[in-house]
Amino acid sequence: MAEALRRKLVELDLLDRGKKVVRDGDFVVFPIAVEDSSAVKQLCEEFKCEVVRAEFPEVKPPSLTLHDVLSEKLPPHLLASLPRAYDVIGDIAIIELPEELLPYKELVGEALMKVNSHVKAVFAKAGKVNGAYRVRKLLHLAGENRTVTRHKEYGCIFSVDVASTYFSPRLSWEHKRIASLVKPGETVVDMFAGVGPFAIMITREVDATVYAIDLNPEAIKHLKINLQLNKLRGKVIPILGDAKEVVFKELKGIADRVIMNLPHSSHFFLDAACAALKEEGGIIHFYTVARDPSPLEQAEYLFSSSIPAGSRHIKRILHRRVVKAVAPREWLVVVDAEVT
Ligand SMILES: C[S@@+](CC[C@H](N)C(=O)[O-])C[C@H]1O[C@@H](n2cnc3c(N)ncnc32)[C@H](O)[C@@H]1O
Incomplete structure (x- = not known):
């Protein structure tokens, strides 16, 4: 706990x-x-916890920080702009570099590799995640100029191209959480599967069947590699295409569970998610972006108001939670619902 x-x-x-x-x-x-x-x-x-006031001892600083490595090399006023956090996917680090540090980008990239000896390539975010494939432009800072890597998450290995496919190490707990809910024998439709983190983690844990759909040919290419890299109990069926078209054409009425991780647009696909479920119903994991002050309520409202009238009925909301921050006061939220 x-x-x-x-x-x-x-x-x-x-x-x-x-x-x-x-x-x-x-x-x-x-x-x-x-x-x-x-x-x-x-x-x-x-x-079931609460916020209390307490005294906390300081953590001893780790052996080396970006600040330590760069303290002699950067003008002192820029040291405060150094990012405190960055994502590491496999052996590639992706950092958000403030504009004022751009003239020092190689220095920052090299410093990051000194701090993390397993990082072999460093890129800066050069734009927001956008487009249908949910990828962002990257700027090479240091190390190998390579964007393909292998990332480990809860015993699974994922081949990822950080430039052409979506992958977030901040979703690892969510991938694990969903996998732990799936029961043997279930049929799952993962409508926006990416390189397959949900599909692989589920079928590594249980003998289930996952139809893993994605529009991005590169994502499906890496998903197929990932099927080879991991020992699976269940079966993953990769499908390249638009989730709505695929469901209405070939996957109607087959699913016990549908995963909808396309946060900015999931609500436009709820008709297909409802159609994918077995006639008696099933579970939908609905991801969306919602804002303060009531992100959970906002997400649940969007979910319930986007289910096409007369198609399905929400029996109960099983769970809702903030998954991660996406911007100041903006959150990725998941709503799990039982639908009949
Ligand atoms: C936010 S990513 C999620 C990927 C994966 N589920 C994960 O957790 O890493 C959304 C994915 O949906 C795919 N996508 C976008 N529009 C789609 C559509 N209409 N049909 C199927 N996939 C789509 C994108 O290519 C991207 O890989």
């Missing part, structure tokens, strides 16, 4: 990494960076 909460705090960038976690009798007390946020409130509800 405490470990699950710690992971969530890290995922949501809410843990104050400069302070140590403390124990108080039977309780574990985590230092948080922001006290007053809807994500904190939601975690309190989800984990």
